[in-house]
Amino acid sequence: MSQNLRASSFFAVALALAGCGANGRVPPAGAGGRDTGAAQPATGAGEPTVTLTGNVHPLARAAFDQGAIDPETRVERLLLLLQSSPAQQAALDEVVDAQQDPNSPLYRHWLTPSEFGARFGADDEQLAQVTSWLTAQGFNVDEIAAGRRLVIFSGEAGQVFRAFNTELHRYRVDGGEHVANAEDPQIPAALAAVVEGVVSLHDFRRQSEIATRRPLDADPEYTAGSTHYLFPADFATIYDLNPLYGSGTDGAGVSIAIAGRSNISVSDVAKFRATAGLAPNSATVTLAGSDPGLVADDQEEATLDVEWSGAVAPAAAVQLVVASSTATTDGVDLAAAYIVNHAMAQVVSVSYGSCEQEMGASELAFYDGLWEQAASEGMSVFVASGDAGAAGCAAPTDTTGAGTAVNGLCSSPYSTCVGGTEFNEGKNAAQYWAAGNTVGYGSALRYISEQVWNESASNGGTGLWASGGGASVVYAQPAWQAAVSGASEANGMRAVPDVALAAADHDGYFMVEDGSYWIASGTSASAPAFAGLMALVNEKHGAAQGNANPELYSLANAPGKPFHLTPSGNNSVPGVAGFRAIGLDYNLATGLGSVDGALLAQEWGAGRTVAPVTPRRTGCVASDLFYLRCKPPLRPPVIGRGIGAR
Template identity: 35%
Template sequence: MKTEHVMIGVSIAAALATLPSMALASNAALSGIDTTEAPRVTQTVDNSVVSTLSNTHLSLIAHATLAGAVDDAMPMNHMQLILQRSALRSSALESLITAQHDPSSAKYQQWITPEEFGSTFGVADADINAVKSWLTSQGFTVNAVYPNKSQIDFSGTAGLVRQAFHTQENHYIVSHVDHIANATDISVPSALQAVVIGVAGLNDFRPQPLHVPPQVAQYDSSKHSFKLQSSSTVRPGAQAVNFPNYGVRGFAPYDMQTIYSVSPLYTSGLTGTGIVIAVVEDQDMDVTDWPNFVSQFGLGGYGGTFKQFQPQLTPSTGNCTDPGGANPDGESIETVLDSEYSTAIAPGAHIWVSTCSDSDSSNFFGGVYLAADNLINNTNAAGRPNVISASYGWAEGMTDAASKAAIDIMWAQGDAEGISVFVSAGDSGSNPSFNGSIINGAGIDANSFGTSPNDTVVGGSDTADILDGTTSKYFNSTPNAVYGTAKSYVPEITWNTSCGNTVAAQKLVGLTALQFCKNALIYDPYGFYVTSESGSGGPSSVDSKPAWQRIVYGAAKDQSRDLPDVSLFGGSYGGYSWVILCTGANPCTPNFTSPVELVAGTSLSSPMFAGIQALIDQGVKQAGGPVDQGNAAPTLYELARNEYGGPTGSQPPTLSDCNSNNGTKGTSKCVFYNITEGGNSTQCIQLQGEVTPDCYFYGTIADFQQAYGPTQVGLTSTSTTKYNSNTAAFPSTAGWSFANGLGSVNATNLLAAWKKFNALP
């Protein structure tokens, strides 16, 4: 279809007639907010007069191998045109969310609906209609305008994309995988430029689940440990750790409940009853797993429920279809992990496994994004959860501007509606895009799914008992009736499996991490033990630092939204400690007479913190407050300031009293356990022909993994010329840090402090 000279007339008079009125005060949150504005599309939409929208293609494809253009007939379904709200409405939304988290404001915890979000803070109807008309004129099918009035779901073909947006969809080979992406930034008619950010869905790069590959293991009742059935998985540093017969530890829900002081809440009736936790996924799980898990670990008496479904808009756009996998052979371990360990912490909660297929959408975040977005935009209050956990991630450098804007709009909307959102920080140190591999060709970055100021990001810690030699102090030698062994809180360090683990280097061989890594080259000349596996953290290059992140001791002196906010157990050095899953392929049996699967990662940390939030929600409601709390981070930082002190001035004694290293001594009244040992500086490499920034190279591997030729190896660092505690990316430090955020929590004390903050009994 020839579209070069298509003209679409816009009647300004008609548009003015559709101006929104001042927000009605029927909702106290919107009282006094006037976002009335004139339409911003005031000129005739002329396809021959276009403007380029910056950063609407992925810069990484400049270094990828072009493998040819896609066929013009290739369907591109359920793309999302992301709309740009005005400065007036952006400012008004930011002010509202600030007030919703300010106990001194009359709008504190006064949440709004998706429709109210759209009418007050979305794009004006007249402007939306102009964009819809243009899309239709270009041959696209407009499936729906979301209730948030910030995105339009539309479908077409690669050929229509090329003609309308002036960019070519190509095949690119990245890390030996065929991807589809637009070759250049897109263009739109200049008349629409003010109201269009871009299109999410022009590439198929998606965030990945953030867990360590699961291991099948058989329980040895005589040794009370698990033996991995396969040793094929690389276990960095294992040569320096004594694993008798390769026995490893599998934590049960009881252990997590005990370590983070969750179980005392159960005795007061707080189990998450009445709270909905949605885990958002892109693949189903075998629905028999969850009841098996609940039964095996004694969680069945708390009344929790489970359902797996595809969240839809009303009326349905068809953009969320069943991804399949609800069977032992096809299920997603990520989905199993998220559902089971949110229940492990909040056994009385309603668990919604919300899944959407990737295959029906070429949207950047595919099914995970759509599952979360459709829940948040459900106009039926009963269809919206109280808490969302998203255990997926990808670096901002791997994300185009439109997709990043879509994520941030989604989480801001969820926050304004009162939904608490938790996102995993990542599993590869200072760049979350290398889970299961090694940082190369990229520098310091942060999880684009979590750098919004309207969600709470959870990093990964490790129990310190193995390297400290204090296991008998904190764990019983034999498990109890529900397979737990933890006695109390256990000191924590940053989860880091690489030789960059400063605690492992010092405890095992009395060396610095740098010397530990250099020595490792002698025993590992081909780099098979090189890894970047670690809890992630880093600064955003897109989102600015929210005011609440500046108020605590140790806060980075930058202008960026920094990750993570908090941490919980994510994994262990040497692959010694895991959590136990009950899967379809390896269901749990009494006393573990058959093999089970063990797993780790910040995909564990996020749903566990979502479970803690469910307990807080129920506790606040029981005390007479509102059930929904919105983004947890502003409150968490306020509470942490009370314990750690502010960014300047003298620090309270609780800064040292609440150091995780103290274990149970003196920390009984602490809300946070400040993790100050270790860090997430991991190994990084530079292959021939590429450049890896933010890496201090300490040696060269003659033939990396006997396949890649000479390769430089280093440690992630803010300096390429020196490596020490000041330049490592990143060390654990007192107060807040890039390694572990505010640290982990005592859930019982957190609830008490949360209620006090809200002036509740």
């Protein structure tokens, strides 16, 4: 869709500013939490209500409104997000930090989903209160997540209106039709202490971060002229994985979960591995609900993620968790929740995104809470930073962006955000690439210097194709990040990406889909590849590692740092000035840079000197597009017109 439309919606909510709550989270303009207006007489049903502000999508605008949908329209697998008490949240934050502190008795003592739920989720009485209310509104309660922070429920559009006092409307945006709630939802005041909100009441989908995919000839003679495609053998040479493979470290005993919303053909994975000279190792597909089948675009995303996470960790158990999207819930959200609440893997990879400014308050809270739960369970989560450079709310195919933004699925400090680099051989390609291929079609000879991936129209390419990165407008900068040179450019806010790997079409990744050979690029490739690297680290150290960020940043100051600093480039795109790499330890386009895989595994744990405190909840700041409104503390409810009344 046109990002000009997206940008104008941001200015419509500009200049909103309110006080910060005790938790100090900083959602973007339009996000906020609870309505804190003065109490009013109840009308209609007369039940005191609380409005969950900041939960209308920016494109659900009157100018695009086509009217309410049929009240009998089915809305399946809605996610009701529950919140911990302040005491529970404080205790959880302490536990997750202690799990990363070598001096703590809780060091790497991971929780199970049920243990997490018992300590930090809703109790039996609260769950009974919530589920009884949902069933009284006519909904079916499909599942209570093991972590006790999510209730999955289904019903009809009319029931959504009666329960949450907001209609679902159709919106025509840039020629496409969407469904979204027209107003912020409301909940009974009696539930306000336990219900955070409905994660999503719209179908503006997460964006796949696969940049390009183009076909190859049937005969894979991939080293020709100045064109060099990445095969697993090339990746292993460039990022120094062969010493690990030679010593028997190949991901055996480690599991990697991929969040997807399309099934795949496992025969494609088998052909990919056979062509690349990898031993057979079939991926497992787990359905989190109904099978969506093979979904265009999402199939190539899931296939790429499965093939390349398993290419880097060739003996790891790769599991694709697939969930169908519904009229109001993204399959990526459902798949991610399933992975965490079923403890599916030690390493998680997600190649989708939505910019923070387009995510509602409940969506942001959902991912921050989910990734913190994942960290408490020992999971290391890797998320693609995006493919539109500094213009994170734009689509890479747009001709211009409109303001800086980052991916809200990876800006939480509990996920590792993976950006993109581009090999910079200059005029010396023969020093880095052989004239012919070895077994598995490898031709890379050594590490190749990298620059920021930028193939946008600002750098001689097209569109906005470049490494996503910038400063969050939601999360404060954790102490472990602030200590690294260059991170101060984020002005006290969480900076992303954290790390990067090759992502350019200049040297795209080989893949197989529908039995044919393709080349793919983007941070959709670098994220699963880094997940594979983490699987090697896990095997090398014999245990799950949880949130990788504290250790990664500690290694930036260690004597044997494993990072390849990015000396040049930027992620500026048409319409948006981005961020430069100038050789510091960190930059807002490629993070800490790419890694020497063998050195990363060897040095893991060597850089830690202090506990990794994550003080991310601080005060308000202003962005370059609009003032931000902090989430207010819970106050007495608004006595409104009553749930379902007009």
